[in-house]
Amino acid sequence: MPSGAAAFRRLFSEIGTVDMVGVEERVAKYGTRSVKTGSKIMGLTLATSMVDLTTLEGKDTSGKVRALCVKAVHPHDDTEIPPVAAVCVYPSMVKHARAALGEGASVRIASVATAFPSGQAPLRTRLAEVKAAVADGADEIDMVINRGAFLSGEFSRMQDEISAVVEACAASTLKVILETSELETYDNIRAASFLAMEVLREGDFIKTSTGKTSSNATLGNNQVMLDAIRDFYMDTGTAIAMQPAGGIKSGKQALTFLIAVKETLGDQWLNNKRYRFGASSLLNDLLRQIVKMKTGTYPAPYDFSEASGAY
Amino acid sequence: MPVAAKKSARRRRVEPELIFGDLWTFDPAPESADPKLQTRYKLFIGGKLVSHKRGRYFESINPATEKPLAEIALASAQDVDAAYAAASAVAPVWANFPGAERGKYLYRLARLLQDRAREFAVAEMLDGGKPIKESRDFDVPMAAAHFFYHAGWADKLAYAFPGATPVPHGVVGQVIPWNFPLLMLAWKLAPALACGNTVVLKPAETTSLTAMKFAESVMEAGLPAGVVNIVTGAGETGAAVVNHPRASKVAFTGSTAVGQHIMRATAGTGKKLTLELGRKAANIVFEDAPLDQAVEGIVNGIFFNQGHVCCAGSRLLVQEGVEEAVLKRLKNRVRMLRVGDPMDKNTDIGAINSKAQLAKITELVQSGVEEGAEVYQPECELPKSGWFFKPTLFSGVEQSHRIAREDVFGPVLSILTFRTVDEAIEKANNTAYGLSAGVWTDKGSRILKMSTALKAGVVWANTYNKFNPASPLGGYKESGFGREGGKQGLGDYVKLT
Numbered sequence: 017m018p019s020g021a022a023a024f025r026r027l028f029s030e031i032g033t034v035d036m037v038g039v040e041e042r043v044a045k046y047g048t049r050s051v052k053t054g055s056k057i058m059g060l061t062l063a064t065s066m067v068d069l070t071t072l073e074g075k076d077t078s079g080k081v082r083a084l085c086v087k088a089v090h091p092h093d094d095t096e097i098p099p100v101a102a103v104c105v106y107p108s109m110v111k112h113a114r115a116a117l118g119e120g121a122s123v124r125i126a127s128v129a130t131a132f133p134s135g136q137a138p139l140r141t142r143l144a145e146v147k148a149a150v151a152d153g154a155d156e157i158d159m160v161i162n163r164g165a166f167l168s169g170e171f172s173r174m175q176d177e178i179s180a181v182v183e184a185c186a187a188s189t190l191k192v193i194l195e196t197s198e199l200e201t202y203d204n205i206r207a208a209s210f211l212a213m214e215v216l217r218e219g220d221f222i223k224t225s226t227g228k229t230s231s232n233a234t235l236g237n238n239q240v241m242l243d244a245i246r247d248f249y250m251d252t253g254t255a256i257a258m259q260p261a262g263g264i265k266s267g268k269q270a271l272t273f274l275i276a277v278k279e280t281l282g283d284q285w286l287n288n289k290r291y292r293f294g295a296s297s298l299l300n301d302l303l304r305q306i307v308k309m310k311t312g313t314y315p316a317p318y319d320f321s322e323a324s325g326a327y
Numbered sequence: 328m329p330v331a332a333k334k335s336a337r338r339r340r341v342e343p344e345l346i347f348g349d350l351w352t353f354d355p356a357p358e359s360a361d362p363k364l365q366t367r368y369k370l371f372i373g374g375k376l377v378s379h380k381r382g383r384y385f386e387s388i389n390p391a392t393e394k395p396l397a398e399i400a401l402a403s404a405q406d407v408d409a410a411y412a413a414a415s416a417v418a419p420v421w422a423n424f425p426g427a428e429r430g431k432y433l434y435r436l437a438r439l440l441q442d443r444a445r446e447f448a449v450a451e452m453l454d455g456g457k458p459i460k461e462s463r464d465f466d467v468p469m470a471a472a473h474f475f476y477h478a479g480w481a482d483k484l485a486y487a488f489p490g491a492t493p494v495p496h497g498v499v500g501q502v503i504p505w506n507f508p509l510l511m512l513a514w515k516l517a518p519a520l521a522c523g524n525t526v527v528l529k530p531a532e533t534t535s536l537t538a539m540k541f542a543e544s545v546m547e548a549g550l551p552a553g554v555v556n557i558v559t560g561a562g563e564t565g566a567a568v569v570n571h572p573r574a575s576k577v578a579f580t581g582s583t584a585v586g587q588h589i590m591r592a593t594a595g596t597g598k599k600l601t602l603e604l605g606r607k608a609a610n611i612v613f614e615d616a617p618l619d620q621a622v623e624g625i626v627n628g629i630f631f632n633q634g635h636v637c638c639a640g641s642r643l644l645v646q647e648g649v650e651e652a653v654l655k656r657l658k659n660r661v662r663m664l665r666v667g668d669p670m671d672k673n674t675d676i677g678a679i680n681s682k683a684q685l686a687k688i689t690e691l692v693q694s695g696v697e698e699g700a701e702v703y704q705p706e707c708e709l710p711k712s713g714w715f716f717k718p719t720l721f722s723g724v725e726q727s728h729r730i731a732r733e734d735v736f737g738p739v740l741s742i743l744t745f746r747t748v749d750e751a752i753e754k755a756n757n758t759a760y761g762l763s764a765g766v767w768t769d770k771g772s773r774i775l776k777m778s779t780a781l782k783a784g785v786v787w788a789n790t791y792n793k794f795n796p797a798s799p800l801g802g803y804k805e806s807g808f809g810r811e812g813g814k815q816g817l818g819d820y821v822k823l824t
Contacts, residue, residue, distance in 0.1 A: 029615075032617065032618055033615075033617045033769055034617050034619070034620065035617040035620040035789050037620075037789070037790065038617060038619070038620025038621075038623055038624065038789065038790070039619075039620060041623070041790075042619075042620070042623050048460055048464070048672075049353065049672075049673055050353070050356035050672035050673055051353060051354075051356075052353070052354045052355070052356045053354045054354050055351065055352060055353050055354040056354075058351055059351060062351065243619050246345065246659075249343050249345075250343050250345075250655065252343075253341070253343045274351070278347075278351060279347075279663045281345060282345040282346045282347045282348070283346045283347065283348045283350035283351075284345070284346055286350050286351055
């Protein structure tokens with residue numbers, strides 16, 4: 017598709033490219049940082065406050081969502097452990113979440129809309145879904161980009177769709193899922209990040225993945241998106257937030273991602289308004305690590321509520 | 328109302344800034360392994376640790392604390408003579424060992440280094456000032472890799488030189504520098520031993536500890552007595568090693584001034600000579616380069632090992648169109664570097680190896696300021712004691728500035744600009760040295776063009792400071808001659824008949 021190729025070439029000459037080997041070498045260094053004692057507790061606590069506690073299954077029920085909300089507000093009996101940032105549910109579950117959390121709750125309700133995870137529905141259907149979720153009380157909408165439009169170089173179509181969703185969101189925060197595993201290259205991830213950021217508002221998010229494909233958030237694509245956010249911020253002054261999602265299961269992994277944030281974007285992004293983890297099983301490992309740091313012994317996984325792993 | 332709105336819109340936008348503060352800091356994470364140092368080190372001659380003749384010692388100082396670590400024997404000419412006598416006595420025996428047998432000892436040395444990796448890493452860090460993460464992740468594993476690699480060659484020399492018969496030189500005199508004490512020892516010893524030579528080696532006076540620890544491993548490996556001899560001391564000892572009549576080959580890594588001196592001294596003696604000397608490598612960033620990764624490579628190129636690297640990319644050549652973008656990124660990246668206690672696992676830049684080196688760096692940086700280059704140093708606190716220097720960027724550097732011509736050998740980067748490819752080549756080659764260079768571009772054909780046009784022993788493309796035992800390293804012009812590593816490196820340790 018010659019027009020698509022030309023569009024990509026123009027875009028890359030404007031925003032620059034990414035070297036795969038270099039990125040992966042850079043992120044490998046984050047793993048060699050040694051986070052000990054107090055800074056480890058602080059990092060784990062910070063990560064806890066950044067979790068989007070997620071349930072996105074066909075078999076979700078209002079009861080499960082209610083349980084999730086209770087866990088989100090009160091992850092652990094230790095009062096020093098904060099509530100998580102948000103619960104993330106399908107649009108049909110938003111009203112149950114709102115009923116469980118009540119109005120004005122500190123835990124936000126995020127909802128995946130726009131025919132998640134494929135996005136393969138007519139635009140008006142997707143927008144109607146967004147509006148319905150917002151009307152039911154969603155504070156945040158997680159949309160997926162039109163990968164087909166992006167990969168064929170129809171950038172304005174991709175951006176127009178995001179703009180339409182921004183409008184449908186009204187006061188709700190928008191999180192744009194790039195679905196990195198379907199974009200194939202780091203170059204494309206950088207390109208899609210820029211295209212999305214150009215039509216987003218300050219405080220909106222770009223997000224790696226739906227968690228529904230084979231590969232999800234990695235340190236590499238997290239880094240490429242953080243670099244893009246930094247470049248965009250330095251150029252425009254507009255601060256876009258970031259969310260890796262899927263595949264982050266352990267506290268140690270979460271700390272490594274946070275080190276990437278600390279060393280790329282700095283202190284202004286080390287809070288849950290600017291950085292989130294989309295995950296379901298991460299929270300209990302964070303809690304387990306915090307308890308271990310404070311008591312010196314590892315509790316069993318089943319000591320924590322809502323433990324979903326095998327044991 | 329509209330007037331006020333207009334005013335605020337017209338107000339100059341505040342330049343966005345990133346804040347790298349103390350919101351989430353790292354607690355100290357000191358490495359706890361015991362370096363197992365002795366208080367006093369003798370000489371290693373004829374397979375034994377022996378007391379030296381005149382009995383004088385000098386101190387090895389920890390550059391991060393300025394406190395002494397151990398006493399090192401100061402070898403005299405007599406001691407060096409004894410070392411050469413031991414090496415000569417065993418030379419014919421060692422040369423006639425079957426290659427596989429020599430290989431067996433080299434494999435043993437490699438494995439012993441791996442077994443004691445943590446211990447060696449801590450000793451190297453204490454003695455040299457480099458951060459523990461570098462000695463742990465680079466120096467020691469690479470040193471072991473060199474022994475493994477050359478162990479493999481020991482019984483395959485005939486295949487390395489088809490049609491010729493490789494014969495060892497006999498006794499080799501080797502003098503190594505202080506920037507990578509153990510690794511340089513491995514670079515020198517491994518090929519010499521694999522090829523059937525015996526060795527008299529002198530480590531740098533400020534960094535003898537890991538060499539002496541290595542002597543313990545040589546004994547443990549059971550190498551025939553006298554195959555490896557290690558004499559410690561300063562310049563005079565080095566001169567005795569180089570000038571000894573029984574040395575049939577001399578290998579030196581260090582400064583160009585000393586290298587020239589050695590060349591004069593060995594001229595006409597029939598000694599084979601290889602030198603790896605000074606450097607002022609150019610790291611060239613083209614407009615189409617992936618900038619974030621280029622910045623990472625620049626940082627790795629100049630701040631790795633406090634810039635005490637023979638290949639350090641100390642001259643950054645940036646194409647004009649991206650100068651501002653690169654500089655902005657570079658400054659932010661440098662702010663993230665953690666300077667301080669080398670013992671801490673999170674330290675990126677450790678201590679400068681010696682007081683003399685610190686004085687030299689300080690003097691050259693001062694000259695850069697005086698000559699009108701713009702200096703940038705991040706705000707970071709240096710430890711109260713010890714020899715430390717902040718990572719330093721100089722922009723607006725001209726070719727004639729001293730910081731663009733002289734080898735600083737410290738964490739100091741000089742940034743120059745260029746407009747065309749030809750100008751980049753001309754500026755990069757406009758130096759007395761030629762050890763290494765880096766090229767950053769998305770265009771493959773340009774990489775190939777640059778790699779032939781640059782007069783440097785190694786040209787890295789879209790990466791920097793990558794080493795491998797199989798890949799030869801060595802210089803052009805005043806950076807010396809001879810290669811280390813790979814088949815080419817082997818060739819310097821044999822005579823072909």
